[in-house]
Amino acid sequence: MLLPQTKEREYRFRLALRIALPIFALVLALVSETLISNYETLSLAFYFESILLLAFSIYFILYIIYSSFNVKITDDVSKTFSREYLYNYLKKEIKDKKEYTLILISIDNLHDINKQYGLKNGDKVLLEVAKWIGEYLKNEKLKNFPLGHIKGGDFIIGLRGNKEIHNTMLELMCLKSSEFKVDNIEVKISGTITDTNYSNNLNYMIENLFELQEKQKSKYSEEEIDPSELESYIINAINDKSIIVSTQEVYKENRKVYKECFVKLKTANGKLFYPKRYIKVINKLGLSVAFDLMVLEHIILNFTDISSDIYAINISPASIRNENFLSHAKELLKSHDIINKKIVFILSEQEYYSHTRRYNSILNSLRALGVLITIDRLGSLHTSFLYLRELNIDIVRFDSYYSKEIKDKKNHSIINGFNIMAQEKGVKTWMKNIEDEESLSLAKEMKIDYTQGKYLADLQEIN
Numbered sequence: 001m002l003l004p005q006t007k008e009r010e011y012r013f014r015l016a017l018r019i020a021l022p023i024f025a026l027v028l029a030l031v032s033e034t035l036i037s038n039y040e041t042l043s044l045a046f047y048f049e050s051i052l053l054l055a056f057s058i059y060f061i062l063y064i065i066y067s068s069f070n071v072k073i074t075d076d077v078s079k080t081f082s083r084e085y086l087y088n089y090l091k092k093e094i095k096d097k098k099e100y101t102l103i104l105i106s107i108d109n110l111h112d113i114n115k116q117y118g119l120k121n122g123d124k125v126l127l128e129v130a131k132w133i134g135e136y137l138k139n140e141k142l143k144n145f146p147l148g149h150i151k152g153g154d155f156i157i158g159l160r161g162n163k164e165i166h167n168t169m170l171e172l173m174c175l176k177s178s179e180f181k182v183d184n185i186e187v188k189i190s191g192t193i194t195d196t197n198y199s200n201n202l203n204y205m206i207e208n209l210f211e212l213q214e215k216q217k218s219k220y221s222e223e224e225i226d227p228s229e230l231e232s233y234i235i236n237a238i239n240d241k242s243i244i245v246s247t248q249e250v251y252k253e254n255r256k257v258y259k260e261c262f263v264k265l266k267t268a269n270g271k272l273f274y275p276k277r278y279i280k281v282i283n284k285l286g287l288s289v290a291f292d293l294m295v296l297e298h299i300i301l302n303f304t305d306i307s308s309d310i311y312a313i314n315i316s317p318a319s320i321r322n323e324n325f326l327s328h329a330k331e332l333l334k335s336h337d338i339i340n341k342k343i344v345f346i347l348s349e350q351e352y353y354s355h356t357r358r359y360n361s362i363l364n365s366l367r368a369l370g371v372l373i374t375i376d377r378l379g380s381l382h383t384s385f386l387y388l389r390e391l392n393i394d395i396v397r398f399d400s401y402y403s404k405e406i407k408d409k410k411n412h413s414i415i416n417g418f419n420i421m422a423q424e425k426g427v428k429t430w431m432k433n434i435e436d437e438e439s440l441s442l443a444k445e446m447k448i449d450y451t452q453g454k455y456l457a458d459l460q461e462i463n
Contacts, residue, residue: 007073007081023057077123078130078149086148090158091202093146099162101195103170104209105133107153108188117185128182129189130155136176140169156206163195192216199227234273234281237265241294244272245302249457250312250430250450257450258310258344260432262459263295275314283316292319293328299343300336303462312344312374320347320362333369340370346397348376352383356390364392374430379418388422395428395450403433403453406442419446 073085081089094100107113107129114122130147133155137145146158159166170191177189192212194205204227225233237243244266247259265273282291292315299311319325333343345366353359363373372394378384380399388396398418405411422429434440434453443451 028054075149078126078155080130080155081146081148083148083150086146086150086156087202089146089148090156093158093160094196094200094202094205097160097196099160099196101159101161101163101166101193102205102209103157103159103166104192104206104213105129105155105157105173106190106213108190109186110153113185113187121183121185125182125185125187126153129153129180129187132177132180133157136173150206156209162197163193167193190216201227204228230277231281231285233267233271234265234278235285235287237267237273238282238287238291238294240268241298242266242268243295243298244461245298246459246461247311248452248459250452251456252450253444258312258342260312260346260452261295261299261314263313288316289319289322289325292316293325296329296343297332300332300338308341310342310344310372312346312372314376315345315347317347317349317353320345320366321353321359326362326365330365330369333366333371338370342370342372344372344374344395346374346376347387348381349383350381352386360390360392367392367394378422378429379414388425388427393427395430396422397430397432398448400433403431403435403439403443406431406439412442412446415448416446419448423447423449 073082074080075082080086090102107125110122110125113125126149130149133147137143137157142159146156148156150156170193174189174191177187180187180189190213192209194208194212196205198208199205207227242265244264246262246264248262249256250258250260263275265278267273282288295313296315299313303309303311332338367373373391374395374397375384375387375391375393376397377399378388378396379402384396384399387393396418398415402411402415402418406415419429428449430450430452431443431448432452434443434451434455436455439453440451440455
């Protein structure tokens with residue numbers, strides 16, 4: 001039996017005692033007092049009724065607790081710890097133990113299982129995977145470990161000791177999982193591991209597990225930095241407005257039309273952080289508005305005031321819809337006469353913003369000040385299709401997948417379809433990551449308006 005199931009039983013039993021004993025004591029006290037004060041006048045029926053009262057009161061209390069009590073410490077589907085209880089349990093474990101390891105086990109194809117076999121079978125897979133994890137670790141002589149289902153197909157396991165002790169076990173576990181099936185349903189399982197050498201903060205440790213998972217998928221590696229230290233670096237860089245900007249030119253046929261800006265944060269000790277590293281932290285800390293205003297101000301003061309070039313910058317759509325950002329951005333644009341020089345805002349977001357009337361009003365007010373609006377990742381994010389249809393924009397940029405696959409004839413009709421759809425709406429199209437002459441020729445044949453890539457121009461640092 002898994003530790004969560006054992007703990008659930010203990011939890012319910014203790015709760016039953018806490019509720020039942022006081023009531024039982026009150027009933028017992030009432031019966032005792034009646035017996036003592038009215039002993040000579042009591043009939044036989046009283047004794048019989050007292051016994052029944054005691055028995056039924058206990059039965060009723062226990063029945064209510066076990067049948068109707070809905071606050072559980074285990075997940076209904078997987079029978080492992082709920083996220084709230086798991087977090088509380090792990091925080092105590094980490095506090096008590098100097099060395100502690102967390103493992104993330106993920107069912108990578110759970111979404112496909114739910115879609116193909118139905119949610120009921122998806123739930124069954126979750127339960128069977130939890131049981132399989134328990135059996136596997138039991139065979140490895142590991143007992144009484146916390147196991148919790150925190151979201152989707154993701155389970156967190158807590159183990160005592162540092163990760164070096166458990167690394168090999170996890171690797172073998174992931175290899176063994178290739179043979180794992182539930183009712184002939186193939187289940188793809190992956191795992192990542194971290195320990196308290198990374199951080200003693202549970203939230204940081206769990207975030208690190210998911211970051212490691214992303215790196216594992218993309219084969220991307222970078223220097224490990226304590227998360228609180230990373231946050232401090234990023235906050236200080238924003239406060240000091242310490243950034244380095246590189247640009248890459250964008251072409252229309254053989255003519256340069258504007259430059260896309262790429263921003264790195266620079267720390268006091270010379271460390272450089274790229275968007276992949278800092279964007280998630282900035283969003284988590286609620287600093288996206290401050291960051292976007294800093295970048296916009298930097299571009300306007302350092303480049304547009306001394307150059308006639310047009311600069312394209314990535315701006316968070318949440319910032320665009322923020323009143324503080326909007327008012328400061330408009331002040332900057334008006335005070336520096338950007339209407340004659342123009343800036344391009346590149347917008348990209350995963351979640352669709354449904355208040356399109358308000359969104360359009362904001363974008364139109366920026367366009368009136370000379371800002372061109374670009375929606376990024378057309379063909380990848382579903383929001384890009386909806387925004388192309390519903391917003392007043394100037395440019396759409398294809399997702400990099402299509403530039404990489406432009407030579408594949410199977411993709412020609414898809415790219416052509418996107419291109420025609422946009423241009424019929426009066427929206428220009430933009431393709432990045434053009435790496436060779438053949439890709440450039442194909443883009444021109446398809447009459448894509450703007451092209452960009454290493455074949456056309458290298459990145460240039462302009463600070």
